Amino acid sequence: MIELHPFHSQNRRLENLVENRTIHTLNNAELNIFETHQKATQVLLQFSEPVLASMIKGKKVMHLQDSPSFGFLPGESVILPANELMCIDFPEATEQTPTQCLALAFSETKLKQATDLLNQRGLKQNGKEWSMTDYNYHFTNDIAINQILQRLIFIFTEDHPSKDIFADLLIQELVIRILQTESKSLYLKKSHVNPNNDRISFVLKYIRENITENLSIELLSEKAYMSESNFYRTFKHEMGSSPNDFIIEERLKLAESLLRNPKVSIKEAFMASGFNSFSYFCRIFKKKKNLSPTAFKEKSNTLTGLAY
Structure with a gap:
């Protein structure tokens, strides 16, 4: 599971009990750490760029456009398109057991660089180009994605002159792994429903x-x-x-x-x-x-x- 680095608690200010937000910004991405210390319902959140939300601690219930509501637990992530409105419930958050979640917003330039790399290696089997999903994609992190997110938390919160370079390389790998994870899940679904399709x-x-x-x-x-x-x-x-x-x-x-x-x-x-x-x-x-x-x-x- 993902854990917050001590650098985070040293530098964050607790100003709100519901979705207290700490922002770490680099050239091509923004890392947001949200902490909620009391039960709450219908909390709204929106990003102007595509975002990866990943649970660190506790439980949320996510209500997203065109998707059934789902429990959001540690070890799980969801990709959201730009300007997607999230409506969130916090059924279990307390001061002693706060809910923690990260939201990693990507620049369109960085996403295009990652998808271009995949397309240079080859188009999809159906002849289409790789591209970032334009719908909500909820998935369970594998070991590699967990490790990348853990490393990114450290890089965003440390004080290193080259951390933009480190983060760019990791984000590129993260996007490629997510795209292949999504591709795999789609093929698995089709193999149960319409296996003769491809x-x-x-x-x-x-x-x-x-x-x-x-x-x-x-x-x-x-x-x-x-x-x-x-x-x-x-x-x-x-x-x-x-x-x-x-x-x-x-x-x-x-x-x-x-x-x-x-x-x-x-x-x-x-x-x-x-x-x-x-x-x-x-x-x-x-x-x-x-x-x-x-x-x-x-x-x-x-x-x-x-x-x-």
Whole structure:
């Protein structure tokens, strides 16, 4: 999870109990830290530039244009177009447990530089250019995005003569990762609803339905009717990860789901999720989940027991 750096508390002034705002400005971006110390409803907020809002602590309920309301929790972010009006509730904020959220506003120039880089590497599979989303996109941060945001908080709040340069490089990476995360989520949705609409969605569906098989690049590229090199390059460019990394991710999701079932043993979960080495399964599971399969199952089963 993201944490505020001590530099922030040293330099911020607490003037409002609801959405107290601390602003850190650089050449191509503005970092806003909002803190709320009491329950509140229908608080309005708007930015004139595209913005990434990311929760640090506590809970908000977000009401956005053309989107269902949703709980906004630590480890989650939402991309908002310029001039999007946010209506926010704070159902749990208190002086002892304040809600904290960052809002990173990007300059249009910086966004264009990042999208131009992606387009230089190749257009999307459908022939369209990469561009920043013009709708609200709510997602869960992956490890890389969390680390970038944590680093940006430090850079914005430190006193370094080159921090504009550092921030520009990180923002460029952040935008590219977000665009690929969005692209991946769209392909995953299409793979469930309309998998025959494009080659990537069809392959994602094939992977899920044949997760225990030997899913080689040669096989998957044949299913996509593409050469191996073109398939591999296109998959990484649009999904933000290699086909092999995605297969491991899907196998871990399945294993995690199975391990939550008290009736399924660790060995059964391993065999049903398509891994061909038990030691590798245990090692990669612990690396990705920060818990061994045994510890994960014990924790899940304990929580299941408490639920009853």
